[in-house]
Amino acid sequence: MNYLPNIIFLIILAVGIGYFVNNIKKLRRNIKLGKDIDVSDNKPQRWKNMTRIALGQTKMVVRPVAGFLHIIVYVGFIIINIEVLEIIIDGIFGTHRIFAPLGTLYDFLIASFEILALLVIVAVILFWIRRNIIRLQRFIKPEMKGWPKKDGNLILYIELVLMLLFLTMNAADYQLQQLGAAHYTEAGSFPVSRFIAPIFEGLSLSTLIVVERTAWWLHITGILIFLNYLYFSKHLHILLAFPNTYFGKLGPKGKFKNLDAVTQEVKLMLDPSADPFAAPAEDAADPEKFGASDIMDLSWVQLLNAYTCTECGRCTSECPANQTGKKLSPRKIMMDTRDRIEEVGKNLDANKGKFEDDGKQLLDDYITREELWACTSCNACVEACPVSIDPLSIIMDMRQYLVMEQSAAPSDLNNMMTNIENNGAPWPFNQMDRLNWKEEL
Amino acid sequence: MAELFAAGQQPDVLFWVGCAGSFDDRAKKITKAFVKILNQANVSFAVLGTEESCTGDPAKRSGNEFLFQMQAMTNIEVMNGYEVKKIVTTCPHCFNTLKNEYPGLGGTYEVLHHTQFLKQLLEEGKISIEGGKFKGKRITFHDPCYLGRANGVYEAPRELIRKLDAELVEMKNCKKQGLCCGAGGGQMFKEPEKGDKDVNVERTEQALETQPEIIAAACPFCNTMMTDGVKSKEKEASVVVMDIAELIANAEDL
Ligand code: SF4
Ligand code: SF4
Numbered sequence: 001m002n003y004l005p006n007i008i009f010l011i012i013l014a015v016g017i018g019y020f021v022n023n024i025k026k027l028r029r030n031i032k033l034g035k036d037i038d039v040s041d042n043k044p045q046r047w048k049n050m051t052r053i054a055l056g057q058t059k060m061v062v063r064p065v066a067g068f069l070h071i072i073v074y075v076g077f078i079i080i081n082i083e084v085l086e087i088i089i090d091g092i093f094g095t096h097r098i099f100a101p102l103g104t105l106y107d108f109l110i111a112s113f114e115i116l117a118l119l120v121i122v123a124v125i126l127f128w129i130r131r132n133i134i135r136l137q138r139f140i141k142p143e144m145k146g147w148p149k150k151d152g153n154l155i156l157y158i159e160l161v162l163m164l165l166f167l168t169m170n171a172a173d174y175q176l177q178q179l180g181a182a183h184y185t186e187a188g189s190f191p192v193s194r195f196i197a198p199i200f201e202g203l204s205l206s207t208l209i210v211v212e213r214t215a216w217w218l219h220i221t222g223i224l225i226f227l228n229y230l231y232f233s234k235h236l237h238i239l240l241a242f243p244n245t246y247f248g249k250l251g252p253k254g255k256f257k258n259l260d261a262v263t264q265e266v267k268l269m270l271d272p273s274a275d276p277f278a279a280p281a282e283d284a285a286d287p288e289k290f291g292a293s294d295i296m297d298l299s300w301v302q303l304l305n306a307y308t309c310t311e312c313g314r315c316t317s318e319c320p321a322n323q324t325g326k327k328l329s330p331r332k333i334m335m336d337t338r339d340r341i342e343e344v345g346k347n348l349d350a351n352k353g354k355f356e357d358d359g360k361q362l363l364d365d366y367i368t369r370e371e372l373w374a375c376t377s378c379n380a381c382v383e384a385c386p387v388s389i390d391p392l393s394i395i396m397d398m399r400q401y402l403v404m405e406q407s408a409a410p411s412d413l414n415n416m417m418t419n420i421e422n423n424g425a426p427w428p429f430n431q432m433d434r435l436n437w438k439e440e441l
Numbered sequence: 442m443a444e445l446f447a448a449g450q451q452p453d454v455l456f457w458v459g460c461a462g463s464f465d466d467r468a469k470k471i472t473k474a475f476v477k478i479l480n481q482a483n484v485s486f487a488v489l490g491t492e493e494s495c496t497g498d499p500a501k502r503s504g505n506e507f508l509f510q511m512q513a514m515t516n517i518e519v520m521n522g523y524e525v526k527k528i529v530t531t532c533p534h535c536f537n538t539l540k541n542e543y544p545g546l547g548g549t550y551e552v553l554h555h556t557q558f559l560k561q562l563l564e565e566g567k568i569s570i571e572g573g574k575f576k577g578k579r580i581t582f583h584d585p586c587y588l589g590r591a592n593g594v595y596e597a598p599r600e601l602i603r604k605l606d607a608e609l610v611e612m613k614n615c616k617k618q619g620l621c622c623g624a625g626g627g628q629m630f631k632e633p634e635k636g637d638k639d640v641n642v643e644r645t646e647q648a649l650e651t652q653p654e655i656i657a658a659a660c661p662f663c664n665t666m667m668t669d670g671v672k673s674k675e676k677e678a679s680v681v682v683m684d685i686a687e688l689i690a691n692a693e694d695l
Binding site for chain 1: 458460462463464465469472473476477488490491493494495497499500501502503504505506507508510511512514515518537540541542545546586587590591592593617618619620621623624625626627628629630631632633634635636637638639640642643644
């Protein structure tokens with residue numbers, strides 16, 4: 001017996017999976033660059049969110065057309081993976097259609113894969129048209145120029161090719177079964193590929209086998225390549241949507257976190273018994289930096305958010321600032337964050353795991369102040385995101401840095417804050433006039 | 442509040458007026474309308490008066506966590522001193538901050554937005570709303586971000602409008618998808634960034650598309666923004682912006 005194909009298969013599989021594991025390790029390391037944050041609370045609610053939002057796609061269908069097409073591709077990919085399992089077993093042991101003995105169930109499975117594959121092809125073509133012919137607004141914003149646009153299309157091409165290879169493989173197999181070729185026992189039901197099979201009419205057995213084998217090999221290699229493409233693509237969301245919706249923000253959207261470090265200081269300031277001149281305790285840690293100017297100042301959940309972003313632009317299209325022509329785009333906030341994490345990650349790779357200052361940061365080098373100050377904190381982006389990303393929290397953390405570390409708020413806001421400090425209201429009114437309205441009743 | 446407390450009395454609810462409601466001429470009208478309803482319904486309430494200070498919301502959303510917490514802790518000290526249990530406010534920003542961000546700093550109260558409170562009064566039969574002059578009027582409701590999306594309150598204001606026998610018409614972006622008026626996050630106090638339009642104008646256009654006679658608001662800042670928007674569209678002769686409290690007080694001729 002010739003074991004060469006099995007060995008080649010094992011090597012391809014090992015390389016593909018090995019490289020993927022490597023990617024995941026890097027991903028973990030990069031996400032952990034973020035600050036620790038306690039998200040161990042309310043597990044039942046978190047599981048519920050994950051099930052509803054990621055598994056159940058509840059947020060996707062808010063936009064029915066895109067939502068429906070997405071569900072087709074999503075279900076298609078999950079289900080067709082059962083086929084990948086068969087391919088892997090066949091590849092390792094040199095069998096052919098190892099699940100065939102399942103009989104009618106097998107027929108049913110193969111038939112449903114084929115129908116799903118066809119639906120996926122249709123959905124992918126429609127997606128492509130939306131991006132490239134109809135040119136939906138949210139896909140042609142400035143931050144989508146270059147790689148993000150290519151990435152979006154590339155994913156569609158890969159999916160299309162994979163589905164076509166799958167159907168070609170089945171069509172050739174079907175034809176071989178009809179011809180009674182050895183090794184190709186009759187198994188499966190081919191509601192879609194039987195219509196492709198006539199193309200192969202008249203081909204010799206050996207040519208048919210070459211076609212079938214080529215499609216088989218390309219299909220599985222393609223899947224492994226796609227798996228490794230994820231790390232470099234917005235398509236990473238197919239994995240990260242699950243943890244991200246799990247760790248997503250709970251509770252009312254209007255509730256912003258209170259900074260504990262500030263609480264300590266404010267308590268000291270307000271406490272009349274505290275000695276303002278007391279020397280700081282010996283073991284006092286370095287004063288904490290307030291807010292965020294770079295990705296290390298964000299929490300790891302915010303970094304996970306960045307890697308999960310699908311670049312769908314639903315957030316941006318709902319953003320009041322973006323709609324009225326301001327530079328701010330919540331999607332860009334997430335994309336910039338991811339780009340900067342990647343840059344820091346590469347820096348770590350190049351310097352044996354130690355970060356060498358590169359003179360850059362997330363603020364200014366990626367996200368400008370103009371963007372940050374345009375936000376109305378309206379939460380429309382958070383509401384719109386189908387995978388529970390919170391761009392607003394990053395904007396707020398960066399504002400905190402600007403105000404508390406740099407005193408760099410726009411002058412109007414500085415006036416407002418001075419007013420609050422001096423007279424307890426954002427306007428220069430006299431605190432003593434607060435009740436004047438009562439006289440007018 | 443101080444007077445009642447000194448007399449050993451405890452009101453059922455503290456009315457948190459808010460800075461806009463205290464100082465801004467337009468917003469003061471909302472305050473007065475709400476107080477008239479409270480009096481009409483014989484609600485036992487008090488205000489902090491000169492002891493009230495900004496909740497700190499605009500400072501927090503502008504990034505000044507220090508100032509926010511200073512304000513919060515001072516206010517909490519005052520309110521805890523008076524043993525406040527329940528607060529109602531006409532400002533969704535105050536509502537959000539008091540309800541969500543004060544508990545972490547030691548101030549836990551039952552906090553209601555005035556539309557929720559009015560709805561309760563209605564259910565308890567303490568006030569009755571009859572359409573009166575608003576019967577059949579086309580009213581569209583603008584969801585304040587900090588009431589709607591931020592805290593999931595969409596129905597209370599709408600129910601009150603329906604009770605007026607008015608025709609409630611929705612804008613293309615409403616409830617969860619409601620478009621901001623442009624005031625939040627400190628924007629009220631600064632010039633907008635460069636763009637091709639102001640947010641309040643965009644939102645006003647959406648409101649005007651429904652051909653309303655009244656744009657109902659439930660936030661003093663939204664009110665200002667929408668009023669300015671209507672002016673910029675030169676529609677102030679045919680469309681008025683009114684708070685839900687004003688609608689109810691006016692319907693009752695209070
Ligand atoms: S919260 Fe800020 S970034 Fe998000 S939609 Fe509103 S204005 Fe845009
Ligand atoms: S943040 Fe969410 S809504 Fe915005 S582009 Fe990313 S995935 Fe889409």
